[in-house]
Amino acid sequence: MALTITPLPAALGATVTGLDLSSGISNELVDLLHHAWYEHLVLFFPEAHLTLDQHIALGETFGRLAATTTGDEDYRGQPTLGQNGEVLVLDASTPQGRANAWHTDVTFAKTPPNGSLLAMQICPPTGGDTLWSNQYNAYDALAPAMKDLIGGLDAMHGRPGLTGLNPHPMVKVHPVTGRKALFVNRGWTTSIVGMSQTESIGLLASLFNHAEKPEFNTRWHWTSGDAALWDNRCTMHYAVNDYEEAPRILHRVTIYDR
Template sequence: MYEGRRTLTRLPEGWPERPYERFEIVPQGRTIGAEIRGVDLTRPLDAALREELNRALLEWKALFFRAQHLTPAQQSGFARNWGELEVNPLLASGASSDVVRFAKGRGGVPTYENVWHTDVTFRERPALGAVLQLREVPPSGGDTMWADMAAAYDNLPQEVKDRIDGATAVHDFIPGFLRFYGAERLVPLQDTFPPVEHPVVRTHPETGRRMLFVNTSFTTRITGLDRDESDRLLRYLFQQAHVPEYQVRFRWQAGDVAFWDNRATQHYAVDDYAPHHRVAERVAIAGDRPY
């Protein structure tokens, strides 16, 4: 394992650090995570505010807004500032098909938590980002963590970078959902979501930054390697999200909103609140094909 001080660079090389004019920003981590103060998400965004929030998203990768209490329509409306919304037929819908509802904890309901992952990398065009709001929060626990996958890539040994730069990996939805659904539910969706290949190291389409783009839930093998070699290398790459220096942890209150860049991060919902209830609603924004 790595020993010594890690390089923790928040901004892409050559990216100027500028103040924010429309809101206050309170950093929550060294390279990832910032609370935004002074923005009311129940109101439409003007072009200048949307642009500044997008810059904050690119620079901090995960943004947190306290006490917004959005309706599902307002939550979807905010997300649409970044593009078309994505529907996921594998998850339970909330008020509409583009709002996914996670009601967890009570009655031993199975969860999608406690695993580091990037959302829907089994799609040809994985989500750009997601907007998550907590409707009901347990009295303790239920935090969410995010990991900065650009920092993870930056700190890989050069010999590992040399092995994975230009490599591709297969992503498949079945391993990630098999523990929740039987084959009879998943097999009919294989034509809709066949396995896809994505680069192991993705280039961010807006910042140009290179990022590690494999995850435990959906990445099954590295193309061109035999199974044992692929498994060994993937285990090592998956472990990079576990490094605390690359992470931020958010403690929710009811009505809080998180907006993250799914291209640049992994996340982990901490499953430590049973038998209490946790209810969240998420809207995902359609993305582009990784390169």
């Protein structure tokens, strides 16, 4: 079966079918997937059923994988897999396994990751979808005055007492595409550098509400064996917590610059 990349009828995302990793990952495949990743922001691999080794190998074609527990108190004690703990186990039966808020992964770090590759292991019978939001489009849709206001500002990311706090530009220029993306998220962004708390709260609330608008989103209904790869530099995501006590277990690798 030939590899087929099909854009979704949404603001971002494409499905990748016909992926065969049984004979390894060719340079041609790497080039195709990288191009599609930059174009569509999120790639979905329906029923890919990646093995642990395939999950790690596919992630490594996009960058360096790092243990996701480092510096993140939320994940300390969470199980990891792989020789170097590259694969984080996200189990909804633990408090850390349910984010239930729009966020971009690990923006509290000094250097946030470039992306993540998530593989569904056990899927709830209903619910548990994940939404992604296109932050290129969110930035493009801002009023010119708002673009001017935030263009030179940094915002702090983290949770005091839980993670470190680090500043990042509120507008991120993607190092590959050169496009500008809104880079604040409700899960981790706490304040704006140089603004009072009152000013920060008001402006961030407005930007969060804007960034989360449905017209910027796509929604994925999982089945066991699905995988999703997203660009952390220009997207946010939200795992819907609507499946009560049903099991939901995923494996995630986190991708950094080499």
